[in-house]
Amino acid sequence: MGFDFSDFADSYISDLKHALDNIPMSSLEAFWEIVEKTRNEGGSVHFIGNGGSAATPSHSAGDWSKELKLRTISHSDNISSFTAWSNDTEYSNVFVGQLSTFVRDGDLVVAYTGSGNSPNVINGINYAKENGCRTAAITGDYNGQSGGMVADIVDVAVIAPTQSMERIEDIQLIINHIVKEAIKSHHGL
Numbered sequence: 357m358g359f360d361f362s363d364f365a366d367s368y369i370s371d372l373k374h375a376l377d378n379i380p381m382s383s384l385e386a387f388w389e390i391v392e393k394t395r396n397e398g399g400s401v402h403f404i405g406n407g408g409s410a411a412t413p414s415h416s417a418g419d420w421s422k423e424l425k426l427r428t429i430s431h432s433d434n435i436s437s438f439t440a441w442s443n444d445t446e447y448s449n450v451f452v453g454q455l456s457t458f459v460r461d462g463d464l465v466v467a468y469t470g471s472g473n474s475p476n477v478i479n480g481i482n483y484a485k486e487n488g489c490r491t492a493a494i495t496g497d498y499n500g501q502s503g504g505m506v507a508d509i510v511d512v513a514v515i516a517p518t519q520s521m522e523r524i525e526d527i528q529l530i531i532n533h534i535v536k537e538a539i540k541s542h543h544g545l
Contacts, residue, residue, distance in 0.1 A: 368523075375518035375527060383514045388535050390490050390512050391426075394464040395539065400427040402459060402489075404451040404480045405468030408525040413468055416532040424539055429458060431480075451480030461488030469495050470524040472504020481509055494531055496524030 394401060401420065403413030410432035417430035431454045432438065441453030459465065465484035467477045472495040481491050495503040496516035507513040516527040539545070 371518055371520060372523050372526060375516050375523050376530070378517045379527070379531075380515065380517075383512065384531065384534065386512045387492055387494070387514050387531070388538050390464060390492055391535055392539060392542070394462070394490060395424065395426050397462055399462045399464060399490075400429065400458070400460065402455060402463060402465045402484070403428070403430045403432070403468065404455075404465065404477055405432060406474055406476065407470075408521070409468035409470055409528060412525065412528045412532060413466070415529065416536070419532070419536055423536060424545065426539075431455065431458075448475040448479050450476050452476075452483045455480055455483050455487075459484060459487055459489055462490070464490045464492065467491070467493040467495070467506050467510065468528055469493065469504065469506055470521045471495070471498045472501060472506040474506075478506055478509070481506060485509070494528045496521070496527070498524060 391401065403417055405413050413430040414433050417428040420426050420428040431451055437454055438450050441450045445453060455465065465481060467481050469477045472493065484491050491510040492512040493503065493506045493510040494514050495507060497519050498521055500519060503513050503515040507515060514531055516524045518524060
């Protein structure tokens, strides 16, 4: 057959371990702090992302709103609104349209993007910044792009040190679990 599954799996796991071992702790802590600040000031958290980077926000919005009692919305989840904005304007506006209804000054908008270059995510972050929101990105070094364009415009960027889209998406969920559990531990929840 010529394919060694064990070697492939070992390589995948090795790269994932390397990326986890080298997540910039200062960026991860800054993300935790911006979530804490938003929570403590009564703000809401808004997650945006595409593809696999839309699935993690959905999972995490459920966890954060239930376990942290933090108003958290995944703007990839409302398919009627998502497709209406896409159809009536264009796909690059799907998050701007939804954020225009839901964000308030002092909220936090978190972008999930493996490449950091998705126009709809960048437009959403720019809209958030223009409307008094804090911003963060959970991204990676996809194709050696160091978090892409979004990393340069957000307040906090956590860049997973891997060029693999799959490992970036793995780490996005791990980061959300770390931050959620840190908040629970910090507040005795």
